[in-house]
Amino acid sequence: MHDVAKEKTGDIIQSVDVAIDVLLHVAKHPDIRLSDISRNIEETKPRILRMLRTLEQRGLVRKSKMGTYRLGNTAIVLGTAASTQVDLVRIASPILEELGQKTNETAQLRIIDNGESLCIAKFEPMRDLRVQAMIGRRRPLFAGSYKVLLAFLQPQVQMQMIPATLPRFTNSTITNHAKLLQELENVRKNGVCVSYGEVSEQLVSVSVPVLAFDGSVIAAINVAAPAFRTQQSDVNRYTLLLKDAAAKISARLGW
Amino acid sequence: MHDVAKEKTGDIIQSVDVAIDVLLHVAKHPDIRLSDISRNIEETKPRILRMLRTLEQRGLVRKSKMGTYRLGNTAIVLGTAASTQVDLVRIASPILEELGQKTNETAQLRIIDNGESLCIAKFEPMRDLRVQAMIGRRRPLFAGSYKVLLAFLQPQVQMQMIPATLPRFTNSTITNHAKLLQELENVRKNGVCVSYGEVSEQLVSVSVPVLAFDGSVIAAINVAAPAFRTQQSDVNRYTLLLKDAAAKISARLGW
DNA sequence: TTCTGATGTTACGTCAAGCGTAACGTGTCA
DNA sequence: TGACACGTTACGCTTGACGTAACATCAGAA
Incomplete structure (x- = not known):
């Protein structure tokens, strides 16, 4: 329809x-x-x-x-009113802040909009060097950790969102279709997507989906940090915190 | 027609x-x-x-x-973008926050819009009991401390904004035209307007104008607090802090 | 200076975009 | 089973909004 x-x-x-x-x-x-x-x-x-x-x-x-x-x-x-009216933002904002405080890194809430990922809420920690986030900024769906949004779509819709040729942003960008589909499969299995500099060099980004009860993807939340201060143990910790936060948001969206 | x-x-x-x-x-x-x-x-x-x-x-x-x-x-x-594009809000926001931190009470930035005062930025302190402020909320120009906005207009424009009959909100509301004009004169002299429950009972509000170099009024900033914890000494302190903040905003708006 | 090519703006006659009317389907309360 | 809301669709008519063209103004180039 x-x-x-x-x-x-x-x-x-x-x-x-x-x-x-x-x-x-x-x-x-x-x-x-x-x-x-x-x-x-x-x-x-x-x-x-x-x-x-x-x-x-x-x-x-x-x-x-x-x-x-x-x-x-x-x-x-208008915008101020909207922030209080959009359930997703209203509910996710405090949870996003808590997440950001715990990780001490930048956290974002992103949705699919017009074939791209769109940032609609964010938290930035109070420290000198941090990843910058911006409400309204758009990013591709098929590169970086935001592909978690792609991974949880029905295969049919998924295909429509993936362009014929995958542009390269960095050395780590996945530009091969088969490889991308394989990666999406993994993401769906693990419930998390980690990008090591796929879009921006020197940036690690971890995303998990926010799911509705029926399993459809509503949004994604992510934590992004400079690579030099992000160990594997940090990624693991972020993953746990993200999954916890996502579950909370899902629950409160229950209605 | x-x-x-x-x-x-x-x-x-x-x-x-x-x-x-x-x-x-x-x-x-x-x-x-x-x-x-x-x-x-x-x-x-x-x-x-x-x-x-x-x-x-x-x-x-x-x-x-x-x-x-x-x-x-x-x-x-849209709203997020607007907050960064409107000079007044972008410049005043951090100053408003500083003001709010120092007073530990609610602070607002208000402009004249369509014959009313309109809140376009705010700070609310982290304490249990506080005055609630809301971006987008409109209030009359001729009652409470927001009449500071009226006081610094040219007399001609001023008259157009004052309704024929002044509605009463509380016992302290000024409903007499002559008295209102007298009060506006005082406000212009002192550069500050204090309302003791003129609009809401039990609320003290202190406002000062934000002026352009040519002396025209751009906006007003105010601090509002519950009457029971607001002594005359507090009002004096707020006044000084407000005037300081307003001067800072004016200066930075300089260009 | 004068020319040139931008800019924002106004005026106006034309045409189709967008309007309201009317009728439809559906749901909910008596 | 009415009665009356609701949202929605269809369609022919009209007026609102359109583009063209001409205008005023400015800035830089010749």
């Missing part, structure tokens, strides 16, 4: 859709100007101008004296 | 405007259903349905199995 592909689903209001495009574009490129948006979205300038004026009037974006646009106050209000 | 009071500025896209209405409505009323939105916004159900579908497809709202709507993941991402 759900068209995952780009089949244009009717019944959506195009002008609203474009307005959302504009809004998300401003979110991604602060201090962007009208012409650039117009170019990137591939819509006429008058159209984009009307969109921006509408968004501005409601405080979703703000125009500087220099004519550049940023997100506005209403967007802050 | 049936524009009575608020001359609608042309050049805005109505369907986008209504969609924003819907979005903000969902933000304010989590788990609302189609019919209720339709009633409240006063638009037909098919229209709202089209709006919601468009918003849902982009992840701004999410529909539960029961047919109710909440904000979605995209809204979280």
Whole structure:
């Protein structure tokens, strides 16, 4: 029923859709100007101008004296409300923080969104050197420990998410299809995925899935740390803590 | 033309405007259903349905199995991005936290928005009993310590923001126009406004303005505390800390 | 200086996008 | 078994939103 592909689903209001495009574009490129948006979205300038004026009037974006646009106050209000309304984030946040405190490393909550993994909550420890995480940042599903999200999908859906050619990020990146499928199989068995520098050199990342009762994957949580201070024993400890945290989140999501 | 009071500025896209209405409505009323939105916004159900579908497809709202709507993941991402893009919030946040730590009471950052004061950042101390603050919450401009925002406006603009009759919240609320103007004069002189239960009984609130170089008011910061543990000496201390914090914010906003 | 090619903006006539009406299917409470 | 909510679909009509074109303004190049 759900068209995952780009089949244009009717019944959506195009002008609203474009307005959302504009809004998300401003979110991604602060201090962007009208012409650039117009170019990137591939819509006429008058159209984009009307969109921006509408968004501005409601405080979703703000125009500087220099004519550049940023997100506005209403967007802050919206986001704050959203954090309390999205069950997954509300429930996982304190658990993620506890996890981060115990490991003293960066922890993230990630979901599948539009064929990528999307960070929707994070914890960063108070120490000088740490892995940086950012809400809204997208990463591929087929590389690094986030492939745990892939591993727990039905094989059919899984295939659709894996591109024909696997781009290489580092020496450790898996670029062979058969090897990737083998790895996914292992991940599914072990319930954990560890990446040693598959996406970024010198970074170890450990992810486990957050599962619903029916076994479907809802999200992934992970701990990421610099390789130089991460022994095998740490990875093992992180794994246990992650599995514990994931179980807690699953339970509380129960409803 | 049936524009009575608020001359609608042309050049805005109505369907986008209504969609924003819907979005903000969902933000304010989590788990609302189609019919209720339709009633409240006063638009037909098919229209709202089209709006919601468009918003849902982009992840701004999410529909539960029961047919109710909440904000979605995209809204979280948007809000997080906004927090880093709005200068005032980005700069004031750490200063607000420092202020809150020192006072061990709730601190807020508020701006004028649509004739009301709007909370766009906050700090709440870690103690059992504290004043609750909420980003997005609106309060009147003409009562409580937030009238500091009013006090630093040009008299002309000021008048437009003061309603003909001043509603009473508590026994201490100022409901007399002349008295209010007198109070605003005092506030402007002293650079601080203290409310002893003007809006909520048993609550003391101290606000100071955040000013631009030209003396125009950008925002207000305040500390709010239960009356029973707030001596005059505390109010004095808060005032000093607030003025210090406001000066810091002003300076860093300098550019 | 003058030219050139950006920028944001306004105006307006055209056309289809998006509207409301009406009818549908479904569920829940009397 | 009604009665009345709910969400949803279909479709023909109209008006809202579109793009074109022309405008004003600025910055750098010639």
